[in-house]
Amino acid sequence: MNTGETDEHTIFARRESNARSYCRSFPAMFVQALGATLTDGEGRRYIDFLAGCSSLNYGHNDPDMKRALGEHLASDGVAMGLDLHTPAKEAFLESFERLILSPRGMDHRVMFTGPTGANAVEAALKIARKATGRTNVIAFTNGFHGVTAGALAATANGYHRGGASVPLSHVTRMPYAGSAGSVDTADLLATMLANPSSGIDRPAAVLVETVQGEGGLNVASAEWLRRIAGIARDHGALLIIDDIQAGCGRTGSFFSFDGMGIDADLVTMAKSLSGFGLPMAVVLVKPAYDVFGPAEHNGTFRGNNHAFVTAGVALEKFWANGAFKERIAERAEQLRGRLSAIAAQVPGASVKGRGMMLGVDLGSGDVAADICATCFEKGLVIETSGAFDEVVKVLAPLTIDAETCGRGLDILEAAVIEHAGANRQAAE
Numbered sequence: 001m002n003t004g005e006t007d008e009h010t011i012f013a014r015r016e017s018n019a020r021s022y023c024r025s026f027p028a029m030f031v032q033a034l035g036a037t038l039t040d041g042e043g044r045r046y047i048d049f050l051a052g053c054s055s056l057n058y059g060h061n062d063p064d065m066k067r068a069l070g071e072h073l074a075s076d077g078v079a080m081g082l083d084l085h086t087p088a089k090e091a092f093l094e095s096f097e098r099l100i101l102s103p104r105g106m107d108h109r110v111m112f113t114g115p116t117g118a119n120a121v122e123a124a125l126k127i128a129r130k131a132t133g134r135t136n137v138i139a140f141t142n143g144f145h146g147v148t149a150g151a152l153a154a155t156a157n158g159y160h161r162g163g164a165s166v167p168l169s170h171v172t173r174m175p176y177a178g179s180a181g182s183v184d185t186a187d188l189l190a191t192m193l194a195n196p197s198s199g200i201d202r203p204a205a206v207l208v209e210t211v212q213g214e215g216g217l218n219v220a221s222a223e224w225l226r227r228i229a230g231i232a233r234d235h236g237a238l239l240i241i242d243d244i245q246a247g248c249g250r251t252g253s254f255f256s257f258d259g260m261g262i263d264a265d266l267v268t269m270a271k272s273l274s275g276f277g278l279p280m281a282v283v284l285v286k287p288a289y290d291v292f293g294p295a296e297h298n299g300t301f302r303g304n305n306h307a308f309v310t311a312g313v314a315l316e317k318f319w320a321n322g323a324f325k326e327r328i329a330e331r332a333e334q335l336r337g338r339l340s341a342i343a344a345q346v347p348g349a350s351v352k353g354r355g356m357m358l359g360v361d362l363g364s365g366d367v368a369a370d371i372c373a374t375c376f377e378k379g380l381v382i383e384t385s386g387a388f389d390e391v392v393k394v395l396a397p398l399t400i401d402a403e404t405c406g407r408g409l410d411i412l413e414a415a416v417i418e419h420a421g422a423n424r425q426a427a428e
């Protein structure tokens with residue numbers, strides 16, 4: 001079986017667009033996936049510290065989700081259904097209300113958007129603009145919100161922005177928490193918005209990630225987030241929390257802002273919401289801002305019933321009580337401890353992130369890329385993030401067991417030591 005992305009004779013190299021990306025870093029033919037393990041066509045197993053970029057928080061092919069989906073298929077349950085009423089959608093909404101929204105006192109409505117994160121962000125931005133009658137949005141340095149034109153205007157990454165080929169407008173960029181040295185970036189935002197001559201148009205929304213996934217695992221404190229929420233409120237702007245990567249348990253609780261006393265007007269979710277890697281995205285919107293008329297923001301794929309089936313199972317299985325949260329906390333502790341020891345191998349390196357959204361900042365994109373490539377050779381799938389791709393990011397499934405997690409960390413440690421050793425030799 002041909003596994004080589006580098007082999008120009010493969011159908012992928014011949015016919016798949018140049019825009020393909022992950023397959024270049026991980027040039028194998030993956031034929032099977034279970035839990036936290038991927039298997040290629042030659043029977044080689046890889047520990048998955050990427051988890052579909054956090055779209056597989058519950059691991060690959062969870063047996064209960066697989067069974068429920070199998071039963072749905074076997075009974076000729078509706079697959080695609082526009083946004084028609086179906087039992088699968090009803091069950092998902094009932095579970096979401098009972099297990100997620102009601103216990104948190106959230107009266108938000110659930111708007112199903114097209115099934116990607118960018119779709120949800122587009123919808124949230126449009127809602128904020130329509131509800132406030134304003135156009136400008138405050139977004140932050142290193143923020144990542146997707147690559148469709150509206151979302152891309154809020155995304156900070158220069159490489160992605162370069163792909164737009166049109167001016168990316170109606171967004172004002174402000175420095176994220178802790179990104180401007182000793183400057184208090186919440187104070188700075190407050191000062192700028194309070195000054196009618198700051199040049200910043202009154203914002204419709206403030207759009208923020210609580211932990212920047214693609215931007216380098218930068219963590220905003222609860223206090224900073226509360227201040228941003230207060231500033232948004234003071235200036236009549238809606239607070240949009242983009243929980244597409246940090247949500248669904250990744251940072252330790254269902255929402256990344258749980259327990260912080262933050263009352264988001266809009267929350268975007270996608271990635272692991274379906275639980276099974278099936279495309280599904282939503283905007284949670286406070287009733288007062290549920291401003292779209294029927295089909296005003298439409299789209300064919302707003303009713304992925306297969307995703308509703310697995311999403312419902314994910315909620316009932318993992319979020320009906322606090323056991324999963326405890327399990328994430330244990331694994332997060334294991335990861336943080338080992339990653340700190342790994343970071344200690346490289347001068348200047350440090351651990352970043354929160355919960356099971358952790359990584360090692362190696363200070364150099366080249367070093368991080370080398371280490372990830374070595375990891376892949378040794379059977380670990382892991383990638384980088386950050387402005388310079390300098391952070392090796394661990395996004396293991398939240399369900400990974402301690403032993404498999406430990407083996408993945410062993411591989412990462414060996415790759416880092418190998419790299420540090422090579423560096424020392426070169427310096428001598």
Ligand SMILES: Cc1ncc(COP(=O)(O)O)c(C=O)c1O
Pocket residue numbers: 053115116117118119121144145146147209213214242243244245246270271
């Ligand atoms: C925080 C955040 N928002 C939005 C997106 C875009 O989601 P998608 O790639 O599904 O369009 C991502 C993707 O990584 C993300 O991390």
